[in-house]
Amino acid sequence: MIEADLVIIGAGPAGMAAAAQAADCGLSVLILDEQPRPGGQIYRDVDRAAPRHGAILGKDYTDGLGLTDRLDHPNIACLFGTSVWQIDPQAAVSFSRDGRGGVARGKRLLIATGAQERPMPLPGWTLPGVMTAGAAQILLKASGVVAERAVLVGTGPLLYLVAAQMVRAGTPPLALVETQTRSDFLRSLRHLPAALLGSRTLLKGMGLLATLRKAGVKRYKAAKDIAVEGTDRVTGLRFAHGGQPHQLECDTVLLHHGVVPETQATRSLNLPHRWNARQRAFHPVTDRWGRTALPFIFVAGDGAGIGGAKAAAYEGTLAALEIARDLGALSDGDRDLAAHPLRLRLWMERAIRPFLDTAFPSFAAALAPADDTLVCRCEEVTAGAVRRYAALGCLGPNQLKAFGRPGMGPCQGRMCALTVTELLAVHHGTSPKTIGLQRVRPPLKPVTLGEIAAMEGQGEQSTL
Structure with missing residues (x-):
């Protein structure tokens, strides 16, 4: 068994920021993550990919280097390539790595598992050649491969980001088939004053759209009756636009209509969850520090509610400050002094969410x-x-x-x-x-009997 003051599941922005802050406070930290390198999904493989593809992926991606650099700390240990398959309410985590099972126990546990793309079930969505827009972005980050003859389908800022990255890579998409309507945009305007606090995000979005216009990428908005065509693989996309049927020949369809919190771990612990009607998703109930109904367990980042990478990093840092106070490494006053500017930045970062959630709602026909x-x-x-x-x-x-x-x-x-x-x-x-949602029972991920058997004899403890 490995013991640490703080065990963190997930090496995305929330997990990395929390680890760095906790380590700076003198706590021992253990990070468990499935990927071979830190970054999570948003900063996936950033240490390796940024020098190669940074110009294509953009500054928001390469900003992740600042977080991965902070993991080089004597108080932080990382186990990458690790699959967590059970979490105990007392903050013990069972995992598998290199074909062997193991257990890690923290005085506190932070779940920072982030978000997943909302599935978009449409006619033909299971055909070879259909993937999510996020998966296409991961392909670009991990290997520099760009989907060819692709049509992006759905709604949300990620569509524009992926399309612009494809343009920069020299393989622009054939078209964007978007599901949001003019009525959605008009409804979102009541949130615009608050959204102006996130003007950086708005300006970035306008820049992405300008990139697509300059590249001549066609956009079809308020699309309906969307279906992927093909028998053995994708051959095209059929949809209605402006009251007229349309058909596009393509080899790849990239779907996206939002992201939702990854709640498998928190639901496996039977923690209370709340329905967010605007984001049409459940998220765990936490206090302002990320503490859940189980006092030893915290949640931070998009797994606690969608807010984006920068918001996730702020939340991870706030959770670490409270954990450090819990364990006697910080006084109440020092915690509050450090937290005050973070809360202001977090509030400003989240101010744009109501505007975005209303302007780019999930596609009703896929719900x-x-x-x-x-x-x-x-x-x-x-x-x-x-x-x-x-x-x-x-x-x-x-x-x-x-x-x-x-x-x-x-x-x-x-x-x-x-x-x-x-x-x-x-x-x-x-x-x-x-x-409500389905109950989740362990194991959270497939685990072999051999991996469980390999845990025998691991009663000895290793303290970080």
């Missing part, structure tokens, strides 16, 4: 897909099947597992849970808040 569209890819359950089970008397997602197994495959509901909740809510005429 409640057509009957013949797969929603659970692992168990091949369609939206129509979920509706039939609801008509038979199924009231919630956990009961639904007994009816048709959605959420019981290898991804354990990561891909279908929110869609299933939305479908049941619509059928029963209630809200997703009332329906």
Whole structure:
């Protein structure tokens, strides 16, 4: 068993910032992360990719170097390539690495697992050649490969960022097929005064759109009736725009209609979660320092509610300050003095979220897909099947597992849970808040019996 003052799950902006702050306060820190190098998804592989592709990926990406540099600290130990598969309420973490199981225990635990892209189930979304926009960006960061003859579909600022990066890489997308409408934009204007506090983000967005216009990338807004075409792989995209049918030939379709908190770990602990109607997602309930209902466990970053990379770093730092105070490394006064400017920056960073969430809502047709569209890819359950089970008397997602197994495959509901909740809510005429989400049981990730057996004899302790 490895022991540390603070164990952090996730080496994204929140986890890295928290580790650096805690280490500076004199705490021993252990970071566990699945990737081979730090950065999370937003700064994925930044140490290696920034020198090669920094001009393509942009300054917001290369800013991650400032966080990875701070991990070079004698109080910080990192176990990369580590898969966490169980978390104990007393802050013990079971993990696998290099084919062996292990356990880490912290006096405090910070869950900084970030966000995931919201699945966008549409007709044809399971065809080879369809991926998320975020996955295409990861491909660029990790290997410099750019999707060719691609159409970006959905809504949200990430579409513009990925499209602009493709332009800079010399392989612009064929088109953007966007689902947000003029009415969405008009509704968002009431949030514009607050959004001006995030003028840097607004200006960046305008710059991305200017890049796309200069490159001649076609944009189709308020698209409807979207379907991916093809038999063995993608051959095109069909949609309606301006009341007219359109068809684009392409080899790749990149889907995106928002990101949602990654809550598998927090739900496995049965922590209270709250429904965010604007972001149409659940997130764990925390106090202003990130502390959950289990006092030893904290959550920071997008896993506690979508706010972006800079907000995540501020939240991670705030959580670390409170943890340092908990463990006697900081006084209340020193904690509050350090936290005050961070709270101001965090407030300004989050001020733009209501504007963005309203201007770029999730695509309604993907929240409640057509009957013949797969929603659970692992168990091949369609939206129509979920509706039939609801008509038979199924009231919630956990009961639904007994009816048709959605959420019981290898991804354990990561891909279908929110869609299933939305479908049941619509059928029963209630809200997703009332329906709730599937319960998560360990293991969080697949683990072999050999890895568990390899944990025998690990009773000896190693303290960082």
